[in-house]
Amino acid sequence: MSDTITFALPKGRIMKDSMELFARIGITCPEMSDDSRKLVFENREDRLRFMAVRATDVPTYVEYGCADIGVVGKDTLLEQGKDLYEPLDLKFGYCRLVVAEPKELQRMDDPANWSNIRVATKYPNITERYFAARGVQVELIKLYGSIELAPLVGLAERIVDLVSTGATLRENGMVEVDTIADITTRLIVNRASLKTKHQRIRKIIEGLEQVVGETVRISG
Ligand SMILES: Nc1ncnc2c1ncn2[C@@H]1O[C@H](COP(=O)(O)OP(=O)(O)OP(=O)(O)O)[C@@H](O)[C@H]1O
Ligand SMILES: O=P(O)(O)OC[C@H]1O[C@H](OP(=O)(O)OP(=O)(O)O)[C@H](O)[C@@H]1O
16 A cells, blocks of 8 residues: 555645645655646655645545545635544634625624525535524525625625635625634545554644644544
8 A cells, every 4th residue: 555645735825835834844845836737746755745626625635535634724624514634723824704794784783683685605504504503594695706796796785705804805895794713724634544644644743733833632
């Protein structure tokens, strides 16, 4: 059995910080670059392989064992609810998942009092759970980006989306109503790999743990 460790890394904003973090524990891939169209990169000498995948696809590659280890936002994990081992908060990619509305509404009231509203989001499962827990009936509109546009053109009354600096909400005349979750980037591990490649994976988790300053109990 191959003891190569395969990483699923998200293309996009998390990639650079992920590579920098791994480099701090000696995990590097000299041939990898974020402007390449190549999707799989090998570091044969160190028995490492890196795959560049869409952020939302990282959990799928790890769940099916095509990657042993993945790096992904907590938002994606909450939305997809897959059975993955999540040993470490990597403490970057800080943002918040919020409910927001156009500032003209100026309601800023409790979402539990809303009824029959349309909510646009990339996160239908999280949004459904949030409103269901408050007994509020909503119509979910699944979008794939530029969520803040939806209320401006009457597609939805509210949105559930990520906020970091707040610039996107502000520039589109929206305000936060409630925070659903604080989000950071997480390390995820395939449960079978944790057993079959235990030594190598444990070393990686412990190395990262030291770098990010968190204590982890590794099972399996
Ligand atoms: N504005 C932001 N500031 C900080 N972190 C963010 C921000 N937006 C998203 N993130 C985090 O980065 C992760 C990846 O976001 P990115 O925009 O690179 O991919 P995506 O476009 O959401 O995913 P996909 O390409 O699969 O549609 C998100 O899941 C989230 O955890
Ligand atoms: O609070 P801010 O710092 O403005 O960041 C928040 C924005 O960042 C993300 O969008 P992204 O840039 O990924 O584009 P998208 O709308 O295409 O998903 C998120 O969906 C918000 O729109």
